[in-house]
Amino acid sequence: MSLTSEREHPVGGARSSAFLDVRDLRVHFPTDDGLVKSVDGLSFGVDRGRTLGIVGESGSGKSVTSMSVMGLHKRGTANISGEILLDGANLIEASAEDVRRMRGKRMAMIFQDPLSAMHPYYTVGNQIIEAYRIHNDVSKKKARAHAVEMLDRVGIPEPHRRVDAYPHQYSGGMRQRAMIAMALSCDPDLLIADEPTTALDVTVQAQILDLIRDLQREFNSAVVIITHDLGVVAELADDILVMYAGRGMEYGTAEQIFNEPEHPYTWGLLGSMPRLDRDRSERLLPIKGTPPSLINAPPGCPFHPRCAFEANTGGLAQTERPDLVASGTGRGHNVACHMAPVQRRQIWRDEIKPML
Amino acid sequence: MTVTETGGGATGQDAADLLTVTGLVKHFPIRQGLLQRQVAAVQAVDGIDLTVKRGETLALVGESGCGKSTTGRLLTRLEEPTSGSIVFEGRDISHLRPGQMRPLRRDVQIIFQDPYSSLNPRHTVGKIVSAPYRLQGITPEGGVKRAVQALLETVGLNPEHYNRYPHEFSGGQRQRIGIARTLALKPKLIILDEPVSALDVSIQAQVVNLLEDLQEELNLTYVFIAHDLSVVRHVSNRVAVMYLGKIVEIADQQSLYTRPMHPYTVALMSAVPVPDTKRRTERERIRLQGDVPSPINPPPACRFHTRCWKAQHVCTTEEPPLYELEPGHRVACHFPENAPDQRTPDGPLA
Numbered sequence: 114m115s116l117t118s119e120r121e122h123p124v125g126g127a128r129s130s131a132f133l134d135v136r137d138l139r140v141h142f143p144t145d146d147g148l149v150k151s152v153d154g155l156s157f158g159v160d161r162g163r164t165l166g167i168v169g170e171s172g173s174g175k176s177v178t179s180m181s182v183m184g185l186h187k188r189g190t191a192n193i194s195g196e197i198l199l200d201g202a203n204l205i206e207a208s209a210e211d212v213r214r215m216r217g218k219r220m221a222m223i224f225q226d227p228l229s230a231m232h233p234y235y236t237v238g239n240q241i242i243e244a245y246r247i248h249n250d251v252s253k254k255k256a257r258a259h260a261v262e263m264l265d266r267v268g269i270p271e272p273h274r275r276v277d278a279y280p281h282q283y284s285g286g287m288r289q290r291a292m293i294a295m296a297l298s299c300d301p302d303l304l305i306a307d308e309p310t311t312a313l314d315v316t317v318q319a320q321i322l323d324l325i326r327d328l329q330r331e332f333n334s335a336v337v338i339i340t341h342d343l344g345v346v347a348e349l350a351d352d353i354l355v356m357y358a359g360r361g362m363e364y365g366t367a368e369q370i371f372n373e374p375e376h377p378y379t380w381g382l383l384g385s386m387p388r389l390d391r392d393r394s395e396r397l398l399p400i401k402g403t404p405p406s407l408i409n410a411p412p413g414c415p416f417h418p419r420c421a422f423e424a425n426t427g428g429l430a431q432t433e434r435p436d437l438v439a440s441g442t443g444r445g446h447n448v449a450c451h452m453a454p455v456q457r458r459q460i461w462r463d464e465i466k467p468m469l
Numbered sequence: 470m471t472v473t474e475t476g477g478g479a480t481g482q483d484a485a486d487l488l489t490v491t492g493l494v495k496h497f498p499i500r501q502g503l504l505q506r507q508v509a510a511v512q513a514v515d516g517i518d519l520t521v522k523r524g525e526t527l528a529l530v531g532e533s534g535c536g537k538s539t540t541g542r543l544l545t546r547l548e549e550p551t552s553g554s555i556v557f558e559g560r561d562i563s564h565l566r567p568g569q570m571r572p573l574r575r576d577v578q579i580i581f582q583d584p585y586s587s588l589n590p591r592h593t594v595g596k597i598v599s600a601p602y603r604l605q606g607i608t609p610e611g612g613v614k615r616a617v618q619a620l621l622e623t624v625g626l627n628p629e630h631y632n633r634y635p636h637e638f639s640g641g642q643r644q645r646i647g648i649a650r651t652l653a654l655k656p657k658l659i660i661l662d663e664p665v666s667a668l669d670v671s672i673q674a675q676v677v678n679l680l681e682d683l684q685e686e687l688n689l690t691y692v693f694i695a696h697d698l699s700v701v702r703h704v705s706n707r708v709a710v711m712y713l714g715k716i717v718e719i720a721d722q723q724s725l726y727t728r729p730m731h732p733y734t735v736a737l738m739s740a741v742p743v744p745d746t747k748r749r750t751e752r753e754r755i756r757l758q759g760d761v762p763s764p765i766n767p768p769p770a771c772r773f774h775t776r777c778w779k780a781q782h783v784c785t786t787e788e789p790p791l792y793e794l795e796p797g798h799r800v801a802c803h804f805p806e807n808a809p810d811q812r813t814p815d816g817p818l819a
Contacts, residue, residue, distance in 0.1 A: 170669035171640075270759075284760040285533070314532035315696065316757045319740035323756065341670055344742030367746045383744065385674035387703035389726070390743040396681070397703065399674030403639050 131158025166350030174359035184212035221296035227288035238276035286317035358415035365446035493553035515714035531711035582663035584643035641672035720798035
């Protein structure tokens, strides 16, 4: 089930809205050094039963985006504008109380480091029970039984014993599973996983990714997975959004992004990674330069100082910001680049792909 | 009971062997009570043998708790071994006192994982990179400042940033500062402890290319410690896979990646997510159950038997030695993949 033509890409234009619909999100933090534009005009959508992978490096704005969806920015520290629609309800305009009620029940988040995300003074069971009882009017006994059931569901051995253990008594992989149990305890419709496996060993990572996939199928949730690891999104994501400097650079299905990428930044990411499944290359192909300052982002296209093809835009990349628009293949593949689509496809085919 | 690896000569060292490690053990004691009696020990490294040849890159791969970082620290004598020996250029450095080690520190250097905590935030870049000269009492030709600026240029930094502080640089740039510092005394052997794990993907590629160029230009020998199998494949000549303080497999890079023999190595490679959507369904996955056991109380005999899908009873009673099953390819397993069984199967574990 790929993005169909009836449901046009969630950037401008009429369309039926997705379950989670983010439109022109801007999150700016006023600081002493200046206004940090962490997210600067981002739009995407996720449906139930589908997984969106948001890929980007540090400073791309991916974590700030997910925290905005969950309403976790302290009021007053961030200027948030745009729309975040969860099943039609606008989260930005909703009161703090309404958002709090939705958190846990309709949307839940898994964080990168479970040790710091869970409270060290309460048992894992207590933390799951607390979440469950806030959203459901049940007795402690029933809530505890549910907690044990959730721990079992995520593959924690001896859950009736482990439910009374503290987070520090779990191993890394187990803690992450416990956090997933906590997030899913109220059967949320949207699950956001922010770098859920970065802190884990690769064999444990594989187990956790399998778990997320299985649980999504079972609960039919919409899943947003945020990561810098292209391997992880290839495993899990149906659709992929590539972010850079707080904006979307490319958006499409996983097949489109991996097999027919059209943005120079995406090409750069694919070229930077050594791959187990290809022949060993002589040299990696890094992207020159460093990620930009978010206070003084480069004018025009934020990627242009690092782009090897900037000259092809006739100076436009330095002055005008490219919008994330359809690439012309008519299948929901959107790219934010001033180069003509035909030229981009030719460069990919003739210059980039053979080098990978 | 492991076979000592020798370069090519029948006895002791080859001229090409820079470093030879035999039976290296490091246990960290756990003490309890008023009298601080030792009640247990973290068996971080539990008997490993290694040889590092001049000019090559030997990778140490494994997950958390396998002992690879501790091994790296032992090789630079940041820790003292509990037992076993480390021989560098023919000299046994296992138990040298700090004063005796000091001149050797010119030859053996280390690059750390975290570019944020490995640089003193109160020192300028110039002071950081010139510290080795100061500590060793060496004045390079042309003066310290010129030497430092040349080093900064070598690693791709602007020599004019001599007076800047670490916080003014990005993670990738800080790692380059660490590399510049390491190169100051023209070392022979560099231990790299996860040098690119903390960096973004595009910066990782820059730093990996830099490390490769430097190795070629300056004839360096690397021991590259990492958990990222893709990066390891790209940089290494030989790879040693560690699990719970032991080397379970050691082979040429190509041999290891095309024909891994130890079940743990096979599972490790199978677990690495590859950026290819087609492989989502096609790939044969091996899923290991559970987590790595604690190094305080490792499983008896073969340490991997608790998670191994091929484990038989003999795996719980007899520790498999590191045998050379193919030229240049050693495995510690009774029932390796891609190779004949070393023992008769005597019943799988329940």
